Amino acid sequence: MPTILETQGLSRSFHGFHAVSNVNLSVQEGSIHALIGPNGAGKTTCFNLLTRFIDATAGRIQFQGQDITRTPADAVARLGLVRSFQISAVFGQLSVFENVRLAVQRRRGHSMDWWRSDKALAVYDERTHELLAEASLSEWARHLAGELPYGRKRALELATTLALEPRVLLLDEPMAGMGAEDIAQAAALIRQAARGRTVLMVEHNLSVVADLCDRITVLARGEVLAEGDYATVSKDPRVVEAYLGHGHAGQRKHHTVAEPSHG
Template identity: 75%
Template structure:
């Protein structure tokens, strides 16, 4: 396989604080890749750089063979590099189907055609229902989004992300705030969404990471500390020290 998303010497400083320092990252196409590390390791900053919500201080980003280091975030998303956020981003007052329909509509161009009649917008209904079925929300299509339990709101967010026809999906802490009963279902959804796509995820739940991910990059203090499979990185004394605050000598 070849890397579809790469960071080369990626760095970002804020008033002298080095949040991300010379990060090299290669995400293989059609893989599930995790970016993990203790709090303050620079994971979300790295996500913001890769998706162009932040400009790097140094380094470059290559997506699908193209240098996107200075491209606008919206342009990058239109080319299929799409992210989610830690906080569920749906329109709570709209119906579940309407949320997905709006995301599908977004693929038509730059505008959300709020002024169009419902009859015209119904052209997206079949595709929206198919996406809802894909994430297990087929029976919730006519419910208001605000009535969904938290785990199902995250499933709706995944459906709206898939509506943008991503080639690479970046998930920022997809299990955050979920109870144990939702985590297994969410992991299954991510595995299903990854079929034919690439997933890069920031996640604190290491059991989920171990179960889902092909490769793991560990950040600490803004730098790459270790990389490899779960068994390899979890046994690395530097990773143990970064997470637990002590080394093997303690």
């Protein structure tokens, strides 16, 4: 599989603190790739660097063979490297359908489209229905977004992100705050969203990672500690140490399932 997203020596410091340090990341096209690591490892900072929310102190980023190290964030998103919740906002007073159609319109339409009649907006309906189906939201289409249960609201956010037609979808802790039932649904959604796309996700739930991801990069203290498939990475003593050395599972909210105890 060809590499779609790659970093070389990617680094970012904040006032001398090395949040991300010399990271070489290689994401294969069509894969689901996980970025894991203890809290403060630099995962979100990596995402901020990749989406160009913040500048790198050193290193390079290549997306689809193009150097995007200095490309503005909005241009990177238009190229197809899109983070969930980046541009998508959910409007509680609009229906689920209207929210998704607005996102489709924003991607495809003209800037003055917003005042158009429903009839004129009908050109976006087909793609809107496809996205609703992809996010398992078809039967929620007429509900107000503000009245959705938590898991469905996250699915709506995903649908509005998919409306931007990402080639690579970045998800930062997509299961955060979800119960077991929502997690199973969200995992199915991500698997569905990954068809014909590449997904790079930060996820603390290691059983989700084991189940969903083809390749895993482990970060600790800003550096890549290990990389490989789940079986390889979860057996790596440095990985086990990085997790266990960070406080036991259960004591911190985010670490309840992060301990590779069933590895």
